[in-house]
Amino acid sequence: xxxxxxxxxxxxxxxxxxxxxxxxxxxxxxxxxxxxxxxxxxxxxxxxxxxxxxxxxxxxxxxxxxxxxxxxxxxxxxxxxxxxxxxxxxxxxxxxxxxxxxxxxxxxxxxxxxxxxxxxxxxxxxxxxxxxxxxxxxxxxxxxxxxxxxxxxxxxxxxxxxxxxxxxxxxxxxxxxxxxxxxxxxxxxxxxxxxxxxxxxxxxxxxxxxxxxxxxxxxxxxxxxxxxxxxxxxxxxxxxxxxxxxxxxxxxxxxxxxxxxxxxxxxxxxxxxxxxxxxxxxxxxxxxxxxxxxxxxxxxxxxxxxxxxxxxxxxxxxxxxxxxxxxxxxxxxxxxxxxxxxxxxxxxxxxxxxxxxxxxxxxxxxxxxxxxxxxxxx
Amino acid sequence: xxxxxxxxxxxxxxxxxxxxxxxxxxxxxxxxxxxxxxxxxxxxxxxxxxxxxxxxxxxxxxxxxxxxxxxxxxxxxxxxxxxxxxxxxxxxxxxxxxxxxxxxxxxxxxxxxxxxxxxxxxxxxxxxxxxxxxxxxxxxxxxxxxxxxxxxxxxxxxxxxxxxxxxxxxxxxxxxxxxxxxxxxxxxxxxxxxxxxxxxxxxxxxxxxxxxxxxxxxxxxxxxxxxxxxxxxxxxxxxxxxxxxxxxxxxxxxxxxxxxxxxxxxxxxxxxxxxxxxxxxxxxxxxxxxxxxxxxxxxxxxxxxxxxxxxxxxxxxxxx
Numbered sequence: 001x002x003x004x005x006x007x008x009x010x011x012x013x014x015x016x017x018x019x020x021x022x023x024x025x026x027x028x029x030x031x032x033x034x035x036x037x038x039x040x041x042x043x044x045x046x047x048x049x050x051x052x053x054x055x056x057x058x059x060x061x062x063x064x065x066x067x068x069x070x071x072x073x074x075x076x077x078x079x080x081x082x083x084x085x086x087x088x089x090x091x092x093x094x095x096x097x098x099x100x101x102x103x104x105x106x107x108x109x110x111x112x113x114x115x116x117x118x119x120x121x122x123x124x125x126x127x128x129x130x131x132x133x134x135x136x137x138x139x140x141x142x143x144x145x146x147x148x149x150x151x152x153x154x155x156x157x158x159x160x161x162x163x164x165x166x167x168x169x170x171x172x173x174x175x176x177x178x179x180x181x182x183x184x185x186x187x188x189x190x191x192x193x194x195x196x197x198x199x200x201x202x203x204x205x206x207x208x209x210x211x212x213x214x215x216x217x218x219x220x221x222x223x224x225x226x227x228x229x230x231x232x233x234x235x236x237x238x239x240x241x242x243x244x245x246x247x248x249x250x251x252x253x254x255x256x257x258x259x260x261x262x263x264x265x266x267x268x269x270x271x272x273x274x275x276x277x278x279x280x281x282x283x284x285x286x287x288x289x290x291x292x293x294x295x296x297x298x299x300x301x302x303x304x305x306x307x308x309x310x311x312x313x314x315x316x317x318x319x320x321x322x323x324x325x326x327x328x329x330x331x332x333x334x335x336x337x338x339x340x341x342x343x344x345x346x347x348x349x350x351x352x353x354x355x356x357x358x359x360x361x362x363x364x365x366x367x368x369x370x371x372x373x374x375x376x377x378x
Numbered sequence: 379x380x381x382x383x384x385x386x387x388x389x390x391x392x393x394x395x396x397x398x399x400x401x402x403x404x405x406x407x408x409x410x411x412x413x414x415x416x417x418x419x420x421x422x423x424x425x426x427x428x429x430x431x432x433x434x435x436x437x438x439x440x441x442x443x444x445x446x447x448x449x450x451x452x453x454x455x456x457x458x459x460x461x462x463x464x465x466x467x468x469x470x471x472x473x474x475x476x477x478x479x480x481x482x483x484x485x486x487x488x489x490x491x492x493x494x495x496x497x498x499x500x501x502x503x504x505x506x507x508x509x510x511x512x513x514x515x516x517x518x519x520x521x522x523x524x525x526x527x528x529x530x531x532x533x534x535x536x537x538x539x540x541x542x543x544x545x546x547x548x549x550x551x552x553x554x555x556x557x558x559x560x561x562x563x564x565x566x567x568x569x570x571x572x573x574x575x576x577x578x579x580x581x582x583x584x585x586x587x588x589x590x591x592x593x594x595x596x597x598x599x600x601x602x603x604x605x606x607x608x609x610x611x612x613x614x615x616x617x618x619x620x621x622x623x624x625x626x627x628x629x630x631x632x633x634x635x636x637x638x639x640x641x642x643x644x645x646x647x648x649x650x651x652x653x654x655x656x657x658x659x660x661x662x663x664x665x666x667x668x669x670x671x672x673x674x675x676x677x678x679x680x681x682x683x684x685x686x687x688x689x690x691x692x693x694x695x696x697x698x
Contacts, residue, residue: 060601084607092604104595108694109617119603154693170603 006033006073007210008057008178013070013080015049015056022283026052028234029070031309034178039204039211041221041242043257044231047279050214053231054180058097059087075177093123096171100183102163106155112139112166113151119173138169143199161192165199172203179204180212185220197223218257222246227317230254233280233290236309240318250312250320250329252295255336273342289323296342297324297332298354324351379689382697383682390678395448397674401667402444413461413661434461447667457671458664462657467668470653476553478649480561481568481641482634489573489580490627494620496577497584501619502611504589513585516578528571528644535567549646568645572638576630580623588619624687632680636673 015027027049034040042050055061057072057079072079074095079087099105107115116135117128124131132151139147142165155163164184171179181200185193201224204211213224221228221242228245230238230253238251249255256275277294280286289307292298302323312318313326322329328349335345346353414431415422431437435446450456457467496516500509519527534540536547550564591597592615600614601607639651646652650669657665689695 055598058602060598063601063607088604088606090604092602097602099595099599101595105599107596107600107614107617109692111693118605122604156694167599170599 004035007036007075008034008212009071009073010053010057011071011073013053013056013072014068015052015061016067017061017064018067019283024282025234025285026066026282027056030229030231030234030236032229032236032239034210034212035226036177036210037204037208038226039213039224041213041215041225041228042231043215043218043221043228045216045279047282048231049234049282050231051182054097054182054212054214057180058091058095059084060091089123092119092171092176093174094176095178095180096174096176097180097182098164098167098171098184101187102160102167103155103187105167106163108155111152111154112158113153116151116166116170116173119170123174134173135169138173139166141172141203142166142169144169160188161195164188164192164196168196168199168203172207175207176209178210178212180214182214183216184213186215186217193220200224218261230257233285234282235290235321237291237321238319239309240312240315244315244318248315248318248330248333250318250326250333251291251322252297252324252329252332253291255333256294259336259342271341289321292354295354297346297351299323299352379697383686386682386685390682393678394671394674398448398451398667398671399444401670402447403440405661405663405666406440411661413663416661417461451671457668460657460662460665462660462662462665467664470665471650471668471672474648474650474653477551477647478635478638478642478651480554480565481572481638481647481649482631484565484569485572485576485634486627486631488569489577490623492573493577493580494584494623496581498588498611498616500581500585501588501592504585509585512581516581519574519578520582522574523640524571524575525640525644527574528568528641531567531571532644548644551645551647568641568647571644572634572641580626583622583626584619587622588615591615591619594618621688621691624691625684628680628684628687629677632676633673635676636669 010030010032012029012031013027014025014029017024017026030049030053032040032042042053044050052061052066056066056068057074059079059082061068062084068080070080074090079090082090106112110118113132113135116138117131120126120131120134121128126134136147136151139151144150144162144165150158150162155166158166164187168184179200184200185196188196197220200211200213203209211224213221215221225242228238228240228242229236230245230251232253238245238249238254240250245254249258253275256273259273260275262272275294280290280293286293286303288301288303288305289295289298292302295302305323307321307323309319309321312320320326320329324332328351331349332345332351335348336342340348343353412427414427414434414436417430417434418427428437435443438446447458450458455468457471459465460467460470463470496512500512503509532539532547535542535544537543537545537550538547540547545567546560546564547567550560552560552564554561588611592611597610597614600610605614635650637651638649639655641647642649642651643655650672653665654669656662657669685697689697
């Protein structure tokens with residue numbers, strides 16, 4: 001295997017959960033790559049499928065009766081096709097995961113040390129003493145002071161930041177090649193968030209692992225990620241290297257995410273613009289472009305046509321799934337970046353307003369409509 | 379912790395005094411048969427009855443009677459004499475205690491093992507036919523009165539009257555010290571009957587508790603470590619799911635130690651329950667008071683023990 005082959009390649013991954021109300025299309029055909037020693041940021045609102053796709057990488061959606069299709073190639077093996085036992089050998093060993101809430105993610109009745117020792121001994125044939133020494137070493141590595149004493153404490157005796165450090169230590173127990181971090185800083189204080197991100201960056205440098213950073217916070221990925229994938233309703237709607245994405249985001253949803261958070265460079269007069277509406281139900285998804293009911297720039301045929309992820313002309317590695325023409329998107333973003341409201345940007349570019357009603361509810365697919373190849377043009 | 383236990387013990391003593399006072403008053407104020415009359419038998423002349431009443435101390439004011447009773451307990455651990463058999467209550471109770479302990483502790487082992495394992499299996503296959511069958515059976519067992527289950531068991535399996543003579547029936551109890559093998563076989567049916575209802579409750583309790591626990595974030599963490607499903611369930615899941623069981627098991631054992639009346643009667647096991655039952659029919663106050671006090675003692679002690687065990691099980695619990 002050559003060194004520039006991706007460490008993880010997810011191909012057309014679909015994850016569906018059958019429920020009493022219908023099939024939940026949690027992940028709907030996503031493709032992405034994670035390269036060795038690099039960080040991919042997966043961004044999206046709750047329910048966009050970002051966590052489910054990562055849990056599926058570890059096979060953790062199998063118990064919930066998920067039906068999974070597509071391929072997840074990790075280091076040359078397809079994880080989707082592996083048996084439970086084969087997956088277990090990879091879980092916590094070559095791929096490790098840390099979660100959002102470190103308090104609820106640590107077992108309340110076991111000492112932090114015991115949980116670390118367990119993580120080591122699942123995959124390594126070492127004595128309890130050796131595993132304990134490793135546990136203390138790991139706690140030191142993640143910056144917990146006095147680790148030989150703290151190793152015998154319970155999770156409730158740790159502070160929030162320390163618990164997340166302990167979780168990270170547990171994930172690193174077997175020096176994984178890939179670390180999946182699912183909202184690792186969301187439950188923490190802002191000051192602690194920065195420390196945890198800095199810690200992850202340092203560990204990535206020292207241990208040479210790849211990271212998948214799942215978050216709803218573009219600020220976090222701006223700091224950490226080399227590449228970014230934006231997910232909406234189970235699909236990737238935009239993907240690009242971080243620099244490219246922040247320089248010229250191409251999808252109205254990404255614009256919405258960017259304009260709904262305050263930034264240091266924006267002037268005080270600039271109002272934050274929330275994305276209207278709520279994420280769609282993954283059982284009855286909107287027809288056409290799934291984002292059209294919430295999109296300021298949706299046109300009538302966007303409720304009909306399902307956009308595909310397409311390369312942005314002249315921008316390397318930048319893909320966007322949007323029915324607006326690339327030059328229209330570019331002009332819209334230029335207006336928005338200059339501080340225009342979405343309505344104003346729309347008027348300047350000369351787009352008609354979306355028909356009323358589309359902004360609120362989801363529309364059902366019209367009968368007999370065949371999803372066509374995306375046609376662009378106003 | 380030590381101070382906490384001492385404080386709890388002192389409260390326990392107070393509680394026991396209150397229970398004694400209550401039973402003392404209850405059986406003397408509420409209309410029951412007059413123990414003096416019962417003792418007089420056929421010689422029911424008022425003079426003899428008055429004499430007997432005087433001998434038993436029943437002619438003294440109620441408060442004085444209670445004071446003497448309490449003094450006896452605290453100074454000499456003396457629970458008085460049975461009106462009916464004239465033997466010391468303490469002796470009668472200690473004679474009967476091994477039989478009740480055998481029945482209840484053995485039953486507890488049965489209901490714990492059966493309840494917990496059925497609960498785990500049901501939770502792991504929630505919604506399956508096996509799960510629904512076990513939970514259905516559990517519902518039947520919870521609802522079935524134990525004297526009825528006991529009679530049913532005797533009717534089918536007792537070696538003397540049963541349709542399929544399989545196990546020793548009523549009245550076959552022998553003490554453990556006399557013949558361990560017979561002791562065991564004679565108790566198999568009583569154990570199953572006494573455990574049936576509680577096992578069913580525990581199975582449902584464990585099932586619900588484990589299902590809830592398996593949805594916790596730390597179970598996901600355990601799986602993400604690469605643990606086998608077996609150790610995820612039995613080590614991480616059960617460790618949390620067992621807590622509510624620990625809370626009830628102590629109390630359940632204590633309650634049953636004081637009130638295994640029905641099963642002891644059906645299987646004719648000479649235990650505390652039977653003693654209590656005969657005492658009530660004979661208005662034998664000292665025995666009633668003794669057994670009630672013993673039952674209360676079991677419950678007080680069980681509560682303290684459960685609290686202490688709980689502190690060991692859940693490191694977040696601290697008493698002060």
